[in-house]
Amino acid sequence: MIKIQNSVNFRLVILGLMAIGFLIPLGLVGSLIGDRHRSSEEAVEEISSKWGGNQVIAGPFLVVPYNVRIPKSSNDNSKKIEWDYETHYTYFLPEEIRITGDLKSEIRKRSIYQAVLYNGEIQVDGKFKIPVEADFPSETSYIYWSDVRLVTSITDGKGLGKEIRFVWSGKEKNLQPGTESPYFPSGFHADLNLSERESSVKFQMHISLKGSESFSIVPVGKENTVQISSDWNDPSFEGNLLPKDRTITESGFNAVWESSYFGRNYPQIIRSMDANTAELILASANGVKLIIPADHYQKMERSVKYALLILVTSFTLFFLLEVFGGIILHPIQYLLIGSCMVVFYILNLSLSEHLGFVLSYSLASLAVSSLIGYYAASVLKNKKKGVLSGFFYICLYTFLYVVLSSEDQALLLGSIAVFVLLAIVMHFTRKIDWYSFGKERQD
Helix, strand or coil, X not given: CHHHHXXXXXXXXXXXXXXXXXXXXXXXXXXXXXXXXHHHHHHHHHHHHCCCCCEEXXXXXXXXXXXXXXXXXXXXXXXXXXXXXXXXXXXXXXXXXXXXXXXXXXXXXXXXXXXXXXXEEEEEEEEEECCCXXXXXXXXXEECHHHEEEEXXXXXXXXXXXXXXXXXXXXXXXXXXXXXXXXXXXXXXXXXXXXCCXXXXXXXXXXXXXXXXXXXXXXXXXXXXXXXXXXCCCEEEEECCCCCEEEEECCEEEXXXXXXXXXXXXXXXXXXXXXXXXXXXXXXXXXXEECCCCCHHHHHHHHHCCHHXXXXXXXXXXXXXXXXXXXXXXXXXXXXXXXXXXXXXXXXXXXXXXXXXXXXXXXXXHHHHHHHHHHHHHHCCCHHHHHHHHHHHHHHHHHHHHHHHCHHHHHHHHHHHHHHHHXXXXXXXXXXXXXXXXXXXXX
16 A cells, blocks of 8 residues: 555556546636626626617718619510509718717626716717719609608617707707618607708707717718717727727827728618618727726636646645655645635635725735645645745746736746746756655655
8 A cells, every 4th residue: 555655656647637627626616707707797788778788879871762663564465564663762871970979987886796887978060962863773763852861870779868959951950769760770860851952961960878888980971080088098999990099098088080981891872771781881880998907707717727737736846845855645635735726716706806806816816825835834744845835826826917917928928837837847856766756765
C-alpha cells in the first residue's frame, strides 16, 4: 500500500482524474452564472417594457398611393382588352435631413438589477422633393395626390411623449398614431394633400421619446446629418457607420454622423416596398448604446473559462511542494484545495451583484488565497510554505484579473503565462529522479 501511495504515476493519475472530475462543478458554476445573467436581462426587459425599448427612428417617408392597370385574363377569343386596377404605394425619401437628439439618462433598478433609461428630445429638419408623374411606373393609371401620408417609424410607440409637433411648408399638421404601413407597424403619420404641388417642401418635426439602452437613427435622406448628445459618459457607438466626430467627457458625449445615399442599399424612390427592403432600411441605422461598463456577468463567464488552467496550476504547485518537502498529501486534501477554487467563483458572483466586479473579485481572491495559505501551512507543517502558497494564489488571481481586463490581449497574455509556468516547473524539476520518488520515506 505504501509503495502504491508513493508511486509518481499513480498519484499523477489520481490528480488527473480529480482535475477532470472538477469539470462537473465548474460546469454547474458556469450554468449558475448564465442563469443570473438571464435573470438580469429579464429584469432589464421588464423595466424597458413599461418605459420604452431600444428605439430606432426611420423616416419620415412620403407614401403616395396610385393605381396600376393590369390586363384581365380572358378565355374567349375577343380582341378587346379589359383591365383590372390595383392600388400600390410608392415611398419617397427626403432630399435632406438633419436630426438632433439630446438624451437625458437615468438608472432604474429592479431588485439587485439595473437598467439605463433615457428621455430624448429629437428635432428633425429636412426637405422633400415633391413627386411628379414621371416618378411612377408607366402602368400607372391614377395617382391619389390628396391621400398622401407622411410616415415616421418608431420601434416602440409606447415611448412617444406628448410633445410631438410636425410642420409642413410652414404650416403645423395634425399627427395621428400608427403608420398604416405593414412594413413599419409602429410610429405615427400625417395626412397630406399634394394636389397643389411645389417643387420642394421643407418640414420640421419635434419628438419627445422615451427608451432604454440604445438609440438609433436611419439615414433615409439623400444627404444626412445626425447629431446625438447625452449626459451618459459610457457610450458604445454602433450601427452601419461610426460617427464622423465624437467627444466623450465625464459629463457626457456628443457625436455627429454625416452620410449620403451612396452608402446604403436602397433607392431614393421605392416603388415596390417589401419586407426585404424594409429590413435593409432598418439595418442601415446608426446610433449609440448607453452601456453600464462593469458587466460583471460577462467577466465572470470569461473567468470560468480559465478555471481548469487555474486548477491544474494549483495541483502542480502542491505536487511540487510534496516533491521538495518530503510530505505526501492525501487526495482528500487536494479535493479540499480544488473546492476552494470552485467556491472562489461562487463567492465572486454573489458579491459582484452587490459590490461590483472589482471589489468582489478582490475580496474573493484575498479570502481564498488566505484560506489556502492557512491550510497549506498546516498540512505541509511549514509556515513559510503556507505563506508562499497564499502569495502564489494572490499572484495567480492578480494575473487572471489582468487577463480579464485586457480582452484584446487575453490570448497573448494567457499563452505567455502558460509558457512561463511550464518553464519554471521544468527548471526546478530537471534534476529529480522520478523513479526514486518516495523511496527515502519508504525505507
